[in-house]
Every structure is written in structure tokens, then in C-alpha cells.
Amino acid sequence: xxxxxxxxDAERCIECNxxxxxxxxxxxxxxxxxxxxxxxxxxxxxxxxxxxxxxMHCSDAPCMAVCPVDCFYQTADGIVLHDKDxxxxxxxxxxxxxxxxxxxxxxxxxxSRGKMDKCTFCAGGPEDDHSAEEFKKYGRNRIAExxxxxxxxxxxxxxxxxxxxxxxxxxxxERVVGRGFGSGAWGWSRAYTSDGLN
Amino acid sequence: MDLQKxxxxxxxxxxxxxxxxxxQAQSVRPPANAVNQGINEQIGDxxxxxxxxxxxxxxxxxxxxxxxxxxxxATSGQTGSKLIQAQGEQxxxxxxxxxxxxxxxxxxxxxxxxxxxxLIRGRILLKxxxxxxxxxxxxxxxxxxxxxxxxxxxxxSISGLILLLGRTVLVPVIGKSTYSIFASAAMQGHNxxxxxxxxxxxxxxxxxxxxxxxxxxxxxxxxxxxxxxxxHASAGHYNFGEKGWFWLVVVAGLIMAISGMILEFPWLAxxxxxxxxxxxxxxxxxxxxxxxxxxxxxxxxxGMEGALDSMTTGDVDVVWAKEHHDLWYEEVTGQKVAxxxxxxxxSAPDRAQVxxxxxxxxx
Numbered sequence: 001x002x003x004x005x006x007x008x009d010a011e012r013c014i015e016c017n018x019x020x021x022x023x024x025x026x027x028x029x030x031x032x033x034x035x036x037x038x039x040x041x042x043x044x045x046x047x048x049x050x051x052x053x054x055x056m057h058c059s060d061a062p063c064m065a066v067c068p069v070d071c072f073y074q075t076a077d078g079i080v081l082h083d084k085d086x087x088x089x090x091x092x093x094x095x096x097x098x099x100x101x102x103x104x105x106x107x108x109x110x111x112s113r114g115k116m117d118k119c120t121f122c123a124g125g126p127e128d129d130h131s132a133e134e135f136k137k138y139g140r141n142r143i144a145e146x147x148x149x150x151x152x153x154x155x156x157x158x159x160x161x162x163x164x165x166x167x168x169x170x171x172x173x174e175r176v177v178g179r180g181f182g183s184g185a186w187g188w189s190r191a192y193t194s195d196g197l198n
Numbered sequence: 199m200d201l202q203k204x205x206x207x208x209x210x211x212x213x214x215x216x217x218x219x220x221x222q223a224q225s226v227r228p229p230a231n232a233v234n235q236g237i238n239e240q241i242g243d244x245x246x247x248x249x250x251x252x253x254x255x256x257x258x259x260x261x262x263x264x265x266x267x268x269x270x271x272a273t274s275g276q277t278g279s280k281l282i283q284a285q286g287e288q289x290x291x292x293x294x295x296x297x298x299x300x301x302x303x304x305x306x307x308x309x310x311x312x313x314x315x316x317l318i319r320g321r322i323l324l325k326x327x328x329x330x331x332x333x334x335x336x337x338x339x340x341x342x343x344x345x346x347x348x349x350x351x352x353x354x355s356i357s358g359l360i361l362l363l364g365r366t367v368l369v370p371v372i373g374k375s376t377y378s379i380f381a382s383a384a385m386q387g388h389n390x391x392x393x394x395x396x397x398x399x400x401x402x403x404x405x406x407x408x409x410x411x412x413x414x415x416x417x418x419x420x421x422x423x424x425x426x427x428x429x430h431a432s433a434g435h436y437n438f439g440e441k442g443w444f445w446l447v448v449v450a451g452l453i454m455a456i457s458g459m460i461l462e463f464p465w466l467a468x469x470x471x472x473x474x475x476x477x478x479x480x481x482x483x484x485x486x487x488x489x490x491x492x493x494x495x496x497x498x499x500x501g502m503e504g505a506l507d508s509m510t511t512g513d514v515d516v517v518w519a520k521e522h523h524d525l526w527y528e529e530v531t532g533q534k535v536a537x538x539x540x541x542x543x544x545s546a547p548d549r550a551q552v553x554x555x556x557x558x559x560x561x
Contacts, residue, residue, distance in 0.1 A: 039270040039281050051270075053281060062290045069378045070365050086374055088382040090361070091464075095474050096286040109463055110389045190265060190282060 002164035003078045004121055005192060006152070007172055008052045011179070012159035015040055015050035019151035019160055023054075026122070026150040027139025033103045035119040036151055052151070052160050054119035055080060055101035056191035063093035063102065077143070078165075079121040084137045089113040098190050121162070122149040165192070289474040297478060301485045302363055308489045312496050322502040324517050332513035333530065341512055343405040347398040347447075353391055355488050357384035362481060392458050399451045409435040410444045415525065435526040439497075446490055454483045 020036045029035055036054035057080045064072035064080065071086035072093075082093075091113050094102040105114035124141030127134035134141060142150060152162035161168045267284045336344070360368065361384050368377050416438040422431035424439055431437070436444070457476040460467050467473045498505050504518035519527040524535040 039279055041264075041268075041270040041281075043271040051281060062286055065294060066290050068361050068365050069381050070369055070374055071378070086378040088378060088385050090385055092477075095470065095477065096290045098282045098284065098286050100280065100283060109465075112389075187282065 002166075003192075004057060004163065005078070005165035005168050005188075006054070006056055006121075006149075007161040007168050007188070009159045009161070009172060009175065010049040010051050011175075012157040013038070013050040013052060014157055014159070016156065019052045019155055022150045022154050023119070026142075027120075028135075029117070029139065030105060033105060033117050035101075035103060035117065037100070052155075053099055053101075053187070054151070055097075055121070056099050056187055057121055058098075058191045062096035062098065066092045066096040068092060073126075075123065077121075077123075079123045079143070081120055081123060081125055081138075082116065082118070083126045084115045084117075085126075087115045089115050091116075093118075099187065119149075122147070283470060285471050285474060289478070292478055293481075297481045298362060298366060301481060302366065304485055304489060305359075305492075308492050312492060316496075316501070321500065324503050324515065325521060326517045328504070328515050329517045331516045332507075332511075333516050333519050333527070334512055335508040335514045335519070336512045338512065340405050341509055343398070343401045344509055347395075347402045350391060350395050350398050351487075351491065354388060354395060355484070355491070357388040358484050359488070360384040361388065362484075389462060392462055395451075395458070396455045399447070399455060403448055406444055410441050412438075412441060416441065430521065430524075432525055433523050434529065435523060437523065443490060443494055447487070450483045450487050454480060454487070457483070 015038055017038050020034050020038060023029065023036050024034065027035070036052055038050055038052050040048060040050045042048045057074075057078055059078065061072065061074065061080045063082075064070075064074065067082075068090060069086045069088055071083045072080060073083070074080050089104065089112075091102075091104065093116060094100070094104070101118045102116045103118060104116055106112050120138050120141075122140060122142035124134045124144065125138035127137065129141050129144040140150075142148065147153070149162040152160045161171060264281050265284065267280055267282055270279045270281055360380055364377055364381055364384075368380070372380075413434070415432060415434060419425075419431040419433055419438040424437065425431040457480040460472060460476040461480065464473060467476070498509065502522075504515050505522075507518070508514045516527070519530075520535045527533070527535055
């Protein structure tokens, strides 16, 4: 089984935010929620870099560990998904997540955050594949269609890579060797521990 | 003459040089307000030099800074500019390995200890039996404040414990989907009634602070072990145990109120770390209060005969007053209470019949 991973190549990302837009459009993500975000470092200075970040689908996912209702589950591909029917909107996953992935539809007064929404690696949720329910709650299930996440698929500079972790890291390794610099697969050391899925 | 010329020449030279001095200083280094071009900007301990602009270094320190939570500039998304929030892992570990694990054990231990105490010591009975004469201990406003707090406290305790321990204790029994409904109700109820706890707390403090300050008699009470196992320990309106409970409620209650408000209205917190700390503090405070409350409930109901009257009708039996709060009885009635250890148990009811005070009512 492949272990699905994201990788953003900081030497290639041009901060165009197309991944964010494509994700919103593909999954018809509600107003105010972005499942992906782009962060720029050293903005306007030499050495400026940008990174696109969403749920990294961690091996030992902190959200899964802290959820009081145990609504998360990890697929055989290592994709971390959650059940919105179980989610109570407490926000603990957001407190634990290193990548700021969990998003909530409301501000949070009196605990009214609403049900958590996050990147699904375009793999839907617990409902039947391609069902209307699944699309409404989690967006499109591209993995079930044999496709990879839309954000990486349409990335114009191929900065954002998604797919089998081995293939992704081979592509990145070739790039690093080719250009002679820029190793440091951002976020990997935190997201992917040795779990047999790597 | 020569000397005068020399001095004049030196003076002229000094006049010429003086205006130059600041200029010279300026030319050595740029003024403090000069704009840094960012070429040598410090990131952590590493100096990212000009070479980095061309991308020829591996930037390992740069990535390490990111892992430790360095800020960037967010151009999209609601979760801000921090790429890696490193404290989340710590929060998770503290919560999982200590808070959830030990809170369950602490509560279980407290319950076992109370049960053991009941089995060994038994119910603390009135030695002289009920006299039928009562004395007013708590007025209606006192009792209302108490039960207002008690009902909110029990509601918040149960809902809070469902959220804290439910995944460990309830999910294996009732399953995830049923538990999710309970947890959702518990969270909404907890958040909705939480602010009422602050109202109840302030009211309780105002109603009960009088008489709850520590005095010398409390030291004697401690030395006698509160009379729980051995001889009677003298006490005023409140004994040391009650005073300690009151101040625990005040201090822990205020901590619960502050941390609770931060969690209730997350915009009060400047950063995520404050919310994480608040959850941990809130859980520790809750376990401390619930543990003490279990003891309080035990001694107020099953553990001691006659104690519950003070919070139901507000009137306690004079025998109870004399046996447990002798100094308070003396203060209210103006009568001396005979030391039960010295004079025996029978003396107490006789004394009560001596005179009928306004505070003592026949029932």
C-alpha cells in the first residue's frame, strides 16, 4: 500500500494561492474556510520563500490522539479523515495540530465552533464513495476516482507534490540533486515518523 | 609672545577641527536609524548572508526555526501565519499522559478513601441523640446561594467529566455514536451554564466570607485532627475543614472562572498557547474541586447525623450545634457548653432546657 504524503518545494512555490482556490472550488468549501493556506517567509526580503500548507496526514496524528469523541480515522494509505457526524466542534484538534489544519465555520463564542472541516487529501469521508452526503460534508472523493489531490495536480510550478510518499520523495530528491541545493522537505520530520507506512 | 601665538594657533585649530568631529563619527558607521537592507538579517543564531539570496545553502537552521514555530506572513487561510505550532505536541502529551490518566485515578482514590472512612469510622452520630430543639444556622439567602452553586457545580462537574474521561471510560461501553450525542450535549451545556458559575461564585463568596477567616482555634482543631477520629475539637460557626473548603472554592473557583472565560471566548486569548494552558489549568482545578466536593457531600449527608438540616431547613438540632460547633453555640445562645469528654453525654440535653433563647425554637 502506498503511503500518501504532501510535499511543498519552497524553492518552487510562487505564492499564487491557486492550490487554495482550486481546493475551495473542487470541494465547494463553505465561505470563510480554506482547507489550504499559503505562508510566505521573509516577505519582500532576499531569501523569501513561500509554502502551501494543509493537513499533512501525519503518521501519529495529534488530532486523532486528542479528539474527545475519537472521530478521526486513518486509511490504509495513511490519509487522516474524520467523521463529521461524531465531531462536536470542541476545537481540541486545532489546539494539538502542528500545521493549523482544522478549520471551523464559526468564531467560537460559547463553544459554537461548528463541525470541524479540514483537508481530506481529496479522499472524502466515511460515507459511501461519490454519495451526495459525502460530497456535502467532505467534498469530492478524487482518490476513489483514481486521481490525486487537486491542489497538487494543478500546481503550475509543481511546487506542491502529493501522492505515494516514495515517488514524491524521489521526485524531490532528483530536484535537489539537479539544482544542487534546497534540501529540507518542510514538515516531514514532524508529520511522518517511522510507522511502517513510510 | 611665542607662547601666546602657540595658544592662539591651538585655539584656531580646535575651532577648525571641532565641527569635523561629528562628521568623522558618522562616516565610520551608519546612524542607528539607517534602514537595514535585510542582507544580514538575523534568523535565530544563523546569519543568512548574501549567498543565501542565490540559494546556495542548505538552510538547515532556517528549517529548524520553522519547526520551532517561527512566524511567516499568511496570504490565505484563517489559521494565521505560523507554519508549525510546536506546543501542540506538548499539550497533547500533558493532556494524554498526565491529565486524563491521573484525574481518573485521583477521583477513584478519593471515592475509595471515603468508602474506607465510612467503613472504619462509620456515620458520625449525635452522641446525645436529637433533642427536638433547633437553632438557626443558615438563613434562606445563605441556603439559596449554596444550592445555586451546588446545582451548577454538579451540572458542570458531570458535563466536564464526560468530556474529559468519556473517550476512555464511556466510548468502550456505549459506543462512539451514542457517546458523541452525550459529549455534544455536555459541551453545549458546559459552555452555556459555565458563566453562571461565576455568578454563583461571587454570590457564594459574599454570603459566606463572614466567619470564614482563620483564627487560633483552628490551629487547635488541626492539632486534634478535627475530631474525626479522636476527641472533640472546638469550633466556631465554621470549623477549619469548612473554612478550608470555602477558601479552596474561592481560589480554585476563581482560577476556573478565568480559565473558563478564556476557553468560552477564545478571542480573549492572545495566542493558542494561552488556550492550551487554560485547558490544562481548568482540568487540574476541576479535579481538585470535585475531589474536595465529594468529601463535602459525604460529610454533609451520609457521614454526619444532623448536618444536612443546616442546608435544608436551615435549623440544626441544638445537640448537633453543641457537639460540632460548641463555640458558635455559646456565642449565639450565651450558654456555656459542657465539655462532653469531661461531663459525659447526658449533660448536653439538660443544658438546652435551661432557658429558651430567641434563637432556639421548639419544633
